[in-house]
Amino acid sequence: VPSFLGVLKRFGAGDDGHLSFPEQGWTLALDIPVGTSPALAGLLDDFDRRIAECGGRVYFAKDGRLGPGLVGQMYPRLGEWAAVKRRLDPDGILVSDLSDRLRLEPSGGIGQA
Amino acid sequence: MIDATGMPQTAVVVGGSSEIALEIVRALASRRLDRVVLAGRDPARLEAAAATLRERGVAEVSVEMFDAATPEAADGLAARASAALGQVDLCLIALGDLGTAELDALDSSRVAAMMAANVTAPAAAATAFARVMVEAGSGRIVGLSSVAGLRVRRSNFAYGAGKAGFDGFLSGLGEAVRGTGVKVTIVRPGFVRTKMTKGLPDAPFTIDPLEVATAVVTGLETDADIVYVPSVLEYVFALLRLLPAAVWRRLPG
Numbered sequence: 532v533p534s535f536l537g538v539l540k541r542f543g544a545g546d547d548g549h550l551s552f553p554e555q556g557w558t559l560a561l562d563i564p565v566g567t568s569p570a571l572a573g574l575l576d577d578f579d580r581r582i583a584e585c586g587g588r589v590y591f592a593k594d595g596r597l598g599p600g601l602v603g604q605m606y607p608r609l610g611e612w613a614a615v616k617r618r619l620d621p622d623g624i625l626v627s628d629l630s631d632r633l634r635l636e637p638s639g640g641i642g643q644a
Numbered sequence: 645m646i647d648a649t650g651m652p653q654t655a656v657v658v659g660g661s662s663e664i665a666l667e668i669v670r671a672l673a674s675r676r677l678d679r680v681v682l683a684g685r686d687p688a689r690l691e692a693a694a695a696t697l698r699e700r701g702v703a704e705v706s707v708e709m710f711d712a713a714t715p716e717a718a719d720g721l722a723a724r725a726s727a728a729l730g731q732v733d734l735c736l737i738a739l740g741d742l743g744t745a746e747l748d749a750l751d752s753s754r755v756a757a758m759m760a761a762n763v764t765a766p767a768a769a770a771t772a773f774a775r776v777m778v779e780a781g782s783g784r785i786v787g788l789s790s791v792a793g794l795r796v797r798r799s800n801f802a803y804g805a806g807k808a809g810f811d812g813f814l815s816g817l818g819e820a821v822r823g824t825g826v827k828v829t830i831v832r833p834g835f836v837r838t839k840m841t842k843g844l845p846d847a848p849f850t851i852d853p854l855e856v857a858t859a860v861v862t863g864l865e866t867d868a869d870i871v872y873v874p875s876v877l878e879y880v881f882a883l884l885r886l887l888p889a890a891v892w893r894r895l896p897g
Contacts, residue, residue, distance in 0.1 A: 565648050569862040572649040572675065595648030598676050631645045631731070632653065634678075 532571060536562040549612035552590045560593055572596065591629060599634035609635075645733060646782060650864040651676040652733030656725040658710060658718075658769040661689040663838040664788060665738035667853035670700055671861050672734070678703040681725045683710040712739055712765035713757070722772035731780055735773035737787045739766045742803050742840050755802060762806025767813040770828070774821055782825040786860060787814045789832050791872070794881045797892070818869065829863055831856065833873040849874055 538560040545554035552558075565571065579589060579601055588605035589597045603609050613635070616625075623636050630636055646652050653676050657665045660682025669680060680702055682690050687707065694705040706728055710721050726732050741761035744750055770785050777783025792800055793807030811830055818828035833856050835847035856873045863871035872878040884892070 566650070566865065566867045569865045572651060572865060575649070576675075596651070598647075599678075628645045632647055 532563055532568065532574065534561040534563050536560075549608040549615070550591070550606055552588065552592070554588075556587070558590070560590070565596075591633075597633065599632070602633050602635070645731065646784060647676060650784075650867060652784065652864075653677060654679040654729040654732060655734040655736060656681045656683060656721075656729070656732055656773065657736045657738060658683050658721070658766070658773075659738035659740070659788075660684040660707070661686060661693050662738035662740075662788070664833070664836060664853045664856050665736050666693055666696070667857040668736060668786075668860050669697060669702075671854075671857040673697065673700050673702045675861070677734075679729050680705045681708055681728055682706070683708040683721055683725065685709065685711040685713075710765075710769070712741075712761040715760060715765040715768035718765070718768040718772035721769070722776045725773075726776045726780075732773060732776060732783055735770070735777070735783065735785050737766045737769050737785070739769070740788065740790075740803070740807070740840065742800065745799055745801050745803070750802060758802045759806050759809075762803060763809035763813070766810045770814060770817055774817055774826060774828070777826040778821060778824045780825075783827075784864065785814070785817070785826070785828045786864075787811075787828070787830055789814065789830050791832050791834050791877050791881055794832070795885050795892070827867070827869075829860075829868060829871060831860055831863070831871045831873065832877065834877050836873075849877060849880070 540558050542553040542556060542558060545551055563571070575596060576598070579597060582589065583601045583604045591597075606612075626636060652672060655669060655672065655677055657669060657680065659665055661684050669677065673680075680697060682694055682697075682705065684690050687709070690707040694707055697705045708721055708724055710717055722732075739761055741758050743754065743758040743761075766787060770787055773783070774785055777785070787810060789811040790804070790807040792804040793809075793811045796804035796808055811832070814828050814830045818830075821828065833851065835841060835850045836856060837846070837850060837852050851874055859871050859873040859875070862868075887895075
């Protein structure tokens, strides 16, 4: 898998956001071109599982292929976020391709609007 | 939605009890697919297919009626499926009728029914879903064509002619939706061992539905316009199409 840009950062303590990405430790971002290797998707799914197993997470803002399965494990405060979302947006009007892909809405992320 | 690696989360299968289509759906379900609509004409077989998908962990599977004898029902099907799924990421078209190539059995109503199953209804379904997808700004149509349509031959000419029509239609449809966020992929398998080909002797390069499914998933991942299964058939048919008719006629199978 070719990757022409890699960024390794060390984070300090995380903050209070329900879906905040940073926490104590290291983060590695890699730009990876899609559509080149049929094995890529499976490889990245395997990375997701390993990252979740050791208490890490995928950064939503940099990723375009994480599935819904591991989101709750990666972001343990997802339930609190969903409760706020339900209160502020009871009809589920605020949706996006991201919320759709990660099935963040209880109805499955399909907007009513 | 379709993720960055080309994997859909929702799909409609037109020809919902097709063994090849179900194998493709199972392969996609092991990735991201979790909502499926199976459309076809036999409720019992569709329900049985739906049950096997639910066993495989597909969260939502529903069944819709669609009969190739009434291609104009495709618009209603696309509307209902789109409402059920929210957004149709993938429409997989797997209709086909090998029928007969014997003149004794091939009366005009049989010709009409075979053309309906192999080209008219599949083309109507592809168009109906393309229109819904263009409206949504994204989607992928995958149509099961056949190498039988690349050069029509005596032994299955009514089927092959229908597939040739559908194949040509899909390549034009693919051009018509360019730039809209919608893509069309044509799948051209060789001889696949299924209930449709049961009892026929294997042809050269015979494959199982699983091999078609694997090739289609790879095709989605690599954004392919055309998928040959097995891939060598692309080169085999490039040659076969050039053969003089006198030689072509003498080839076995």
